[in-house]
Amino acid sequence: MPPSRRSLLSAGIGTLAAGTAAVGLVESGLVPGRTMMHTALGLTGENGVVPEVAPGPELSGTFTSAERAGAQVAWTVAYPPGSPTDAALPVVLALHGRGGDHRSAFDQLGLDRFMAAAAADWPTPFALVSVDGGASTFWHRRRNGDDPQAMLLTELLPRLAERGLRTDRIGLIGWSMGGFGALLFAAARPDLVGAAVVVSPALWREYSEVRPGAFDGPTDFAANDVFADQRPLDGLRLRVDCGRDDPFAAATREFVAGLTPPPAGGFQPGAHTVGYWRRMAPEQLRFLAWNL
Template sequence: MMKRPLWRLGAISLLGLFAGVLTTCTTALASSVERHHFDAPTLGQAYPYTVYLPDGYDDDSDTVYPVVYLLHGSFGNERDWLAKGNLQQTADRLISAGHIPPSVFIMPGSHSWWVDGHNQPARSAFFNDLMPHVEEHYRVGTERSMRGVGGLSAGGFGALNFALERPDLFAAVAALSPASYAPYPPSNSSANRHPSFLNDQGEFDRQLWEQLNYTAHLEDYRLKVTPRPTVERSEVPPVPLYISAGRRDEFDAEFHARQLRQAMERIQPHAVNLDLYPGGHTWRVWRASLPAALTFMFQYVEPPKPAENV
């Protein structure tokens, strides 16, 4: 019997699955990492991003690859996932071991919490500028089944919101220690001082937070992904969600992650995974949970395929 690749296996326990793989895999892959920027009309300025291209990627080939967008945290930048998150090494090892397929990773930079906030329209720029740019310049799939989105902290807040708002665009989402606080961010959260949420008086805009937090998207999302009584399936499938958090997170991320899981399980009871790690709101936790997050996502995001099959 032919074995299926691990990224196509069914639901599995992901926490700690790859500790041995990531330390013993020695196959060298010729992946590449590039930094670019382009003029973004929505922002009225340059939009920076870093891209990971897998071993064997060729602009002239007939293969199209899945693409995963990884969002950084508050006051971060497009270099964080590489410099601090070990994205290239982790992706190389997971691909070499067969746990995920060769894929393109896009790591954009933003001065926002990935929202159309008081300082810049980051949410609109992501959908209207970044995604079209990526799909024009890289050999990536342009349908839902070949896209994923993930992020850490404020990037987890953004990734979750993107998936809830546009479930027609993403096959899976990963939120690592998401800053998706309900009803409001804790007093020590940078959301309280970030330009995205500061009004003209320099005060935290609670009404804007309520409008942009995941809780504001849940009902519309439920209606989109829940089958109507007269049909077996909804037109838009639910977006499977991976969540992780550190047990000693200073922003009480475990509590908020459990609250998020409970809310999402009411809508999609068999498509939510929560892993808890020792540690706080740190890169140590995010590096540890990244392999599980990616492998979860690639249970749903499709592998590379010939262009004629797209």
């Protein structure tokens, strides 16, 4: 016997209700798929496009880092177009994300070309410096003696000063793992950091939530908990950006709420992706140029 009109209607309403409930669960984060769904619906925003311009001059080098337990560390300095490589420019350190290295800021994000496209209009051109901080150190001292923060302070910055760059007040930009590292560095040395941009920072409120390998254990997590005391960041010229569909968005919102005054930046359509980071790069570099 074929189904009645009433039974078909009831089934349709049930399916619609189930579908609505499923969307609600995804939206609330109770089941996975929110970011995938929002990306498919175009709700995470457009991907940024690296400008098709020639970058300025670059210098690269390596050194054996005592602070990083004898690791061979590579670095690159990107200058604005037309700048000599001995120019006394202020420094912005770019701290890469997990799995990255000193080339990530340029080869992956294209920050040298974003800088080349806009530096002529900046009040304070700067040299953008990227260095190997370790693929998964999370930019803090680890139990094996690898200390990328100390490397920045005692090994990299003196080398940059020897090349004529200004290192008395520096800028920072970091994304994901590097965003966390930038917060750690700025909180430890607020006297040294003139301005900082933190992008999609890898933040967790509890050790039980931490991605494996980010910390050596609960004690290490507690010793590097940027939520524990946010007062050193008070008054810092700080910009924090995070995509609304980023897995770190909730923790980042909580962190931003604890800052005085509230930082620049905000929460835009986006996820934890290179496309989002590229889209945000022009305004973030401009922020540094106007606040160094």
